[in-house]
Amino acid sequence: ETGVTQSPTHLIKTRGQQVTLRCSSQSGHNTVSWYQQALGQGPQFIFQYYREEENGRGNFPPRFSGLQFPNYSSELNVNALELDDSALYLCASSWGGLAGLGEQYFGPGTRLTVT
Amino acid sequence: KQEVTQIPAALSVPEGENLVLNCSFTDSAIYNLQWFRQDPGKGLTSLLLIQSSQREQTSGRLNASLDKSSGRSTLYIAASQPGDSATYLCAVSPNTGNQFYFGTGTSLTVIP
Secondary structure (H helix, E strand, O other), X not given: OOOOEEEOOEEEEOOOOOEEEEEEOOOOOOEEEEEEEOOOOOOEEEEEEEOOEEEEEOOOOOOEEEEEOOOOOEXXXXXXXXXXXXXXXXXXXXXXXXXXXXXXXXXXXXXXXXX | OOOEEXXXXXXXXXXXXXXXXXXXXXXOOEEEEEEEXXXXXXXXXXXXXXXXXXXXXXXXXXXXXXXXXXXXXXXXEOOOOHHHOEEEEEEEEXXXXXXXXXXXXXXEEEEO
């Protein structure tokens, strides 16, 4: 059984550019959640995908978008990057349904720096 | 909106001490609560999950308790070791939840 993996590990982008981050969920999990963690803060929920459909979104603008694929892997896309988007982006997978969220397993994260 | 608070923000103890980390949340209608460990610049490692119907969970030197009515959870670490040095985060998911709400964490340093 493989754990949650994320790519790339680190990324440096320029303000205004677009970025795609990738996540492979743990085997058997059907739900992927994305979080943004600024330095010294707790993770903030961006959105969740359940069975390839967006299943909730936090307080993030539409330039943050995502996809989930049939194998339950996922992408996070951010358009028109801003300096404040610099953060650690975390992906978490779980077995979930509509009744509530099960135990979440996190990947190692992608450190995005916007200059 | 659920708010999660962790106290203290930072803690420094000598090796071998027993310690307690605190987590409080404002809405008691939770589905579960999960404790994580995070090393600097790394992802989160799950330590313990407590479902809303449970009062505590144990794993090795770690014990987590949950009191939904008072909106509190504690993480007890016995016989602390330098390798326990990390940031500890607690997170709660609501009954109709599709997300975890995180606290800002407690940064723990165990001095050899």
